[in-house]
Amino acid sequence: MRISFLHTMDGNRQVFEQAAETLGLLAEDLHHEVRADLREAVDRTGALSDELRAQTNQRLLALAAGSDAVILTCGTLGPAVADINSQPVPIVRADVALAAAAAEVGGRIVVLCAAESAIESTKRLFAEQAGNSAESVEVVHVGHVWALFKAGDVQACLAATASSADEAYEAGATVVAFAHPWMAAAAGLVQKGRRPLDSPSAALHAATRRFNERSGHA
Structure with a gap:
């Protein structure tokens, strides 16, 4: 199964490759395209214009031509x-796959x-996917994690993410989801509850499931 990815952050390439390896997918069957310019254009204009939507879909369809599934890793x-x-x-x-897995x-x-x-769009997406199946959906802003991420302090950033997940479980969460790939x-560092959901794993599960359904394998 050949899977292509459209990223807007080069760092997400490694994150999705690690998730794919965990699922037993081969690195040579993965293809990555990074288009930071598309995300930057949204940031400049403050909106996902019709032109940018068209450019995004042009790239997705081009990737689809040589793939069995395509994953868009940028929620924007x-x-x-x-x-x-x-x-x-x-x-x-990837963001929809994560919200659906949480639901x-x-x-x-x-x-x-x-x-x-990303808070408001994340709230809408999770609420939409959860419908009536969830008791509640809460989006928690962990600004200190973002500050560490932007500073490039990876280990402290992941530790802070895991700590926030532990706090959520201690406060009664059934499941914690990580909004960013x-x-x-940090999922493996969490100690208080079930393993948090992350979008790389959720997206790859969704892609393989849909591929198998189309192929009649399962």
Whole structure:
């Protein structure tokens, strides 16, 4: 199974490769395209314009031409996928896959979000996916984690992420979800509850499941 990724951060390449390795997928079957310019254009204009939606979908469809599934790892560009009426292969939004995985667990869902700019869209997405299946959905802003991430202090950033997850579990969370792909490495550091959900693993599970459904394997 060949999977292509459209990233807007080069650092996400490694995060998704690690998740793929855990699932037994081969590195040679993964293809990465990094288009930081698309995310930067949204940041400059403050909106995902029709032109940027079209550019995003052009890249997704180009990747689909040589793949069995495509994963869009940037939540900012995610809404563009809705414009693709007929997907030649499964095109998975990593953020939607994460929210759907949390909804499957249900109960009290707590989402850790480091970037303040992503809080509102994250709330909408998780609430939409959860519907009536969850008791509650809470998005917690962990600004101190974002500060460490931007400072490049990776170990402290991951430790702070894990600590925030532990606090959420101690406060009664059924499941914790990490809003950003780069948080995934903190999952193994969490001690108080079930392993938190991360978007790289959720997206790869969704992509392989949809591929198998289309192929009639499962």
